[in-house]
Amino acid sequence: MSAGGGASRGARWTFAAAAILIFLFLYAPIAVLVAFSFQESQVLSWPIEAWSFRWYRLLLEDRELQQALWNSLMVASACVTVTTLAGVPLALALRRLRGRLGRFLEQTFLLPLIVPQFITGLALLIVLNRSDIGLSLWTVILGQSLVWMPIVVVQVHARLQRFDANLEQASMDLGANRLETFFLVMLPNLRTAVVGSALLVFTLSFDELPVTFFLTGAENTLPMHIWSMLRIGITPEINAIASLTVGASVGLILLGVWLLAKDRRRL
Amino acid sequence: MWQAKLQRHRIEIVCAIAAIGYLVVFIGLPYANVFAFSFWEKDLYTLRPALSPENYARAFTNDLYRQVILNSAEVATIVTLVSSVLGYLLAYYLAVYAERWRNLLFFLLIVPLWTSFLLRAYIWKIILGRNGILNSALTQAGVLDQPASFLLYNKFSISIALIYIFLPFVALPVYAALEKIPRGYVEASADLGSPPWATFWHVVFPLTVPGLAAGAMVVFCLSFGDFITPSLLGGTGDIMIANVIIAQFGAAYDWPFGSALAILVLLIVMLLVGLSVWIGRTVSRGRA
Numbered sequence: 001m002s003a004g005g006g007a008s009r010g011a012r013w014t015f016a017a018a019a020i021l022i023f024l025f026l027y028a029p030i031a032v033l034v035a036f037s038f039q040e041s042q043v044l045s046w047p048i049e050a051w052s053f054r055w056y057r058l059l060l061e062d063r064e065l066q067q068a069l070w071n072s073l074m075v076a077s078a079c080v081t082v083t084t085l086a087g088v089p090l091a092l093a094l095r096r097l098r099g100r101l102g103r104f105l106e107q108t109f110l111l112p113l114i115v116p117q118f119i120t121g122l123a124l125l126i127v128l129n130r131s132d133i134g135l136s137l138w139t140v141i142l143g144q145s146l147v148w149m150p151i152v153v154v155q156v157h158a159r160l161q162r163f164d165a166n167l168e169q170a171s172m173d174l175g176a177n178r179l180e181t182f183f184l185v186m187l188p189n190l191r192t193a194v195v196g197s198a199l200l201v202f203t204l205s206f207d208e209l210p211v212t213f214f215l216t217g218a219e220n221t222l223p224m225h226i227w228s229m230l231r232i233g234i235t236p237e238i239n240a241i242a243s244l245t246v247g248a249s250v251g252l253i254l255l256g257v258w259l260l261a262k263d264r265r266r267l
Numbered sequence: 268m269w270q271a272k273l274q275r276h277r278i279e280i281v282c283a284i285a286a287i288g289y290l291v292v293f294i295g296l297p298y299a300n301v302f303a304f305s306f307w308e309k310d311l312y313t314l315r316p317a318l319s320p321e322n323y324a325r326a327f328t329n330d331l332y333r334q335v336i337l338n339s340a341e342v343a344t345i346v347t348l349v350s351s352v353l354g355y356l357l358a359y360y361l362a363v364y365a366e367r368w369r370n371l372l373f374f375l376l377i378v379p380l381w382t383s384f385l386l387r388a389y390i391w392k393i394i395l396g397r398n399g400i401l402n403s404a405l406t407q408a409g410v411l412d413q414p415a416s417f418l419l420y421n422k423f424s425i426s427i428a429l430i431y432i433f434l435p436f437v438a439l440p441v442y443a444a445l446e447k448i449p450r451g452y453v454e455a456s457a458d459l460g461s462p463p464w465a466t467f468w469h470v471v472f473p474l475t476v477p478g479l480a481a482g483a484m485v486v487f488c489l490s491f492g493d494f495i496t497p498s499l500l501g502g503t504g505d506i507m508i509a510n511v512i513i514a515q516f517g518a519a520y521d522w523p524f525g526s527a528l529a530i531l532v533l534l535i536v537m538l539l540v541g542l543s544v545w546i547g548r549t550v551s552r553g554r555a
Contacts, residue, residue, distance in 0.1 A: 008463065011463070015356065015359060015360040015363070015364050016360065016364060018356045018360065019356070019365075019372070022353055022356065022357045025353075025431065026375070026376075026431070026434070027375070029391065029394055029431065030379075030382075030390070032390070032394060033386075033390050036393060044393055044396075044400075045398060047403075089285070090285070090289060092282070093281075093282035093283075093285045094286055096278060096279050096282040096283075097279065097282055097283055097286065105286050105287070105290065108290055108294065109290070109294075111294055112294065114537075115298075115536065116489070116492025116493075116536065117492075118492065118494060118513065119301070119512075119529045119533060120297065122512070122516055122526075122529060123297035123298055123300060123301045124297050125516065126297070126300045126304055126522065126526070127296060127297050146293050146297075149293075207382075209384070209385055209495060210495075213513075214516070223385050226385055226386070227385060227495075230385070241386075242382075242383070242386040242389070242390070245382055245383050246382050249378065249381035249382045250381075252381065253377065253381055
């Protein structure tokens with residue numbers, strides 16, 4: 001929908017003003033944060049009198065932080081692997097189930113996305129505790145995979161709804177077995193849904209705190225490490241970490257947009 | 268006879284077993300354990316299986332817990348209302364007026380979604396704090412004599428951070444709904460003599476209600492169940508229900524009571540999800 005020629009000028013300017021204010025609200029804090037990350041002084045004060053890379057240098061020396069970053073990358077990659085390998089078959093299974101049962105299962109699959117995450121975290125903590133399984137990064141991976149599974153299932157399932165079942169039939173008629181049909185005919189059609197949800201799971205997992213909070217043992221992920229830093233007090237080092245994550249996410253999105261555009265050109 | 272039937276539906280049966288198996292083990296079992304635990308008893312340092320309604324009775328009769336739930340509901344309501352209004356305005360501008368700026372602005376709307384929740388809550392600490400940028404600016408400009416302390420560690424700071432975080436959650440589904448409205452609908456309404464506000468109210472708005480309801484529901488549930496923002500930006504009087512539940516699993520070591528509170532939160536969330544689905548369905552059926 002877009003405005004016809006009759007749209008009044010007053011309405012246009014009112015909405016534009018509101019939009020500018022809202023974007024200012026969304027971005028001014030990020031600008032402040034980035035500015036403070038280059039402040040020399042330990043105590044935050046405005047205006048900034050001396051600028052330096054001091055806090056970024058500190059990050060380079062912070063071993064614990066680097067370990068946490070590494071752990072987060074491992075956990076996020078493992079979650080992507082688990083949710084993709086289990087989520088795609090689950091979506092295929094759901095597609096086969098029609099009627100009441102299918103609809104019921106489809107809705108129940110969404111549960112971990114709807115329930116507040118910390119409740120899923122404590123629910124798993126109870127189960128693990130009762131089965132005497134110790135907490136570690138493995139339990140974090142289990143918990144997060146469980147929470148992000150619906151994303152993969154729903155995205156792939158939605159794409160399957162649009163998939164032309166005749167193509168599948170044709171492939172089988174031409175002598176391909178089910179496995180060949182899946183890899184050669186269906187998977188190429190599911191590609192963007194699979195890659196898209198994998199990217200989403202990666203970033204969500206990288207940032208996840210509520211489930212990890214309950215399920216991590218001695219090792220910290222990056223958000224857990226930042227969380228414990230924040231509990232101690234404000235250190236300007238956090239501003240530097242935050243600025244870097246904003247930069248990294250902008251980079252990732254641009255990469256995603258570029259990949260999608262390239263994908264579309266090829267089709 | 269049934270064997271032939273079994274043979275014919277072999278794949279469906281395998282699929283059903285796989286899906287149901289996953290649901291039972293990875294979704295049903297954990298939540299069922301919370302439910303079972305909510306009836307357990309706690310003796311000093313041991314947890315004992317039982318079928319006691321004690322934990323629920325405690326949640327309902329103790330003023331403290333009722334207050335905390337009301338606190339959380341109040342914050343979540345404010346956050347939902349404000350981010351719905353702001354998110355709607357923004358989505359409407361993007362869909363209707365933005366024109367050549369649309370792609371750039373849409374990009375700017377999703378960037379914050381990809382950055383850390385934790386850090387987006389933290390930002391407000393350096394903005395609203397006693398030595399924060401707002402106080403520094405206001406004192407230097409002579410508006411305040413000395414830094415104000417009422418900006419941080421209260422419901423205001425929790426709400427503003429949550430609005431900041433969740434605004435795109437409303438803007439995005441509303442934008443998607445607005446995008447799908449064929450231009451002809453609006454033109455037809457105008458041709459039939461409706462003033463612009465009537466076209467908006469009777470044609471455009473109802474078509475965006477399902478998206479708006481879904482977005483608002485997500486915002487409410489996420490705010491209601493958040494523990495990060497209140498513990499970073501809230502005062503001692505502003506703890507929310509998630510903080511209380513987490514404390515039961517930590518220092519208080521009262522898992523059964525924590526489980527009972529978690530079940531109550533689950534029920535509230537489910538009720539709201541049902542409500543928003545119902546609103547979405549009723550409105551779209553009324554217009555179909």
